[in-house]
Amino acid sequence: MYGFHAVSTRLKMAPQTLLEVLFDPARRDARMRSFLAKVEEAGRPMVECDDARLSKLSGGPRHQGVVARVAPLPARHSxxxxxxxxxxxxxxxxxxxxxxxxxxxxxxxxxxxxxxxxxxxxxxxxxxxxxxxxxxxxxxxxxxxxxxxxxxxxxxxxxxxxxxxxxxxxxxxxxxxxxxxxxxxxxxxxxxxxxxxxxxxxxxxxxxxxxxxxxxxxxxxxxxxxxxxxxxxxxxxxxxxxxxxxx
The missing domain is CATH 3.40.1280.10 (SPOUT methyltransferase, trefoil knot domain)
Incomplete structure (x- = not known):
C-alpha cells in the first residue's frame, strides 16, 4: 500500500494491520512530519527507505515517499x-x-x-x-x-x-x-x-x-x-x- 491517503486511512481504521511503514527521510515537509507523528503515536514500526526502493516496492514513482506493508483486513461482511x-x-x-x-x-x-x-x-x-x-x-x-x-x-x-x-x-x-x-x-x-x-x-x-x-x-x-x-x-x-x- 502506498501514498498518504491510502496509508493514513488504514492507519486510522485498522492500525494493527500496518506491519511496517517505510518512508523517505529526504522528505521533511509538514505533511510528512504530521504523518510520521501519527504513525509513531499508533506505535507502528517505521523504516527509513530511499526513493529507488520505495518506487520498486510500489511499482512506480507515485508513492509520495510513503509505502506500507500491511496485513489483510478482516473479511468483509456479507x-x-x-x-x-x-x-x-x-x-x-x-x-x-x-x-x-x-x-x-x-x-x-x-x-x-x-x-x-x-x-x-x-x-x-x-x-x-x-x-x-x-x-x-x-x-x-x-x-x-x-x-x-x-x-x-x-x-x-x-x-x-x-x-x-x-x-x-x-x-x-x-x-x-x-x-x-x-x-x-x-x-x-x-x-x-x-x-x-x-x-x-x-x-x-x-x-x-x-x-x-x-x-x-x-x-x-x-x-x-x-x-x-x-x-x-x-x-x-x-x-x-x-x-x-x-x-
Whole structure:
C-alpha cells in the first residue's frame, strides 16, 4: 500500500494491520512530519527507505515517499449483513453500486472513491472477470478501499435478485435504454448496475435489472468512462435524496 491517503486511512481504521511503514527521510515537509507523528503515536514500526526502493516496492514513482506493508483486513461482511445494518439504522435508503466486468484497477479505485463520496453502502462485483483490491486500487481510491465494503460474489445476477427480495430496485445502465437517468426516482432503495466499457453488462446481469437507463450524451463521444458514469449516477441518486430531506 502506498501514498498518504491510502496509508493514513488504514492507519486510522485498522492500525494493527500496518506491519511496517517505510518512508523517505529526504522528505521533511509538514505533511510528512504530521504523518510520521501519527504513525509513531499508533506505535507502528517505521523504516527509513530511499526513493529507488520505495518506487520498486510500489511499482512506480507515485508513492509520495510513503509505502506500507500491511496485513489483510478482516473479511468483509456479507451483502445480507450490510443491508441488515443499513435497514436497522434507518438513516438512509440502501444505495449499492454493482460493477459487471470492470477489470481495470484504476477504474475500480475511482469507483470506490465515488461510492464513498456519494454515500453508497457497498460496491459489488463478480469474482470472475473483475479487478480485486490491490495497491493501485487503494492508491486511486484515496482511502475509500478501506471505508466502502467491496464484495466479490460468485454470482452477480443472483446477488441482485437477493437485493430485489429486500425491496431494492435494480437499475442498470445501457446506451440503448429508452429512458434517461433523470427520468426515474432514485431516492428510494436502489442498486445501480454499470458494465465494463465496450461490452457493457452481460446479458444475464441485464436480465436481472428492473429498469434500464442511459446517461444523455450531448457531444460527439458515445459513452463515458465507467468511473465517470458511476459518479454521474450515484450523485444523481444523492441529489434526489437530499432534495427530499425536510427543510
Amino acid at each position: 451483502l445480507d449483513e450490510i443491508m441488515e445494518e443499513v435497514e436497522s439504522a434507518k438513516l438512509d435508503a440502501p444505495l449499492v453500486l454493482a460493477l459487471d466486468g470492470v477489470t481495470d484497477p484504476h477504474n475500480l479505485g475511482a469507483c470506490l472513491r465515488v461510492a464513498d463520496g456519494a454515500g453508497a453502502q457497498a460496491v459489488v462485483a463478480p469474482v470472475d472477470h473483475a479487478a480485486g483490491i490491490n495497491a493501485t486500487v487503494a492508491k486511486v481510491a484515496s482511502g475509500a478501499a478501506e471505508s466502502v465494503p467491496y464484495l466479490m460474489v460468485t454470482n452477480l445476477a443472483r446477488s441482485l435478485n437477493e437485493l430485489k427480495e429486500r425491496g431494492i430496485r435494480i437499475i442498470g445502465t445501457s446506451d440503448d435504454a429508452e429512458q434517461t437517468l433523470y427520468d426515474i426516482d432514485l431516492s428510494g432503495p436502489v442498486a445501480l448496475v454499470l458494465g465494463a466499457e465496450g461490452p457493457g453488462m452481460r446479458p444475464v446481469t441485464r436480465k436481472a435489472c428492473d429498469e434500464l437507463v442511459r446517461i444523455p450524451m450531448a457531444g460527439a463521444v458515445e459513452s463515458l468512462n465507467v468511473s465517470v458514469a458511476a459518479a454521474v449516477c450515484l450523485y444523481e441518486a444523492r441529489r434526489q435524496r437530499l432534495a427530499k430531506l425536510p427543510d
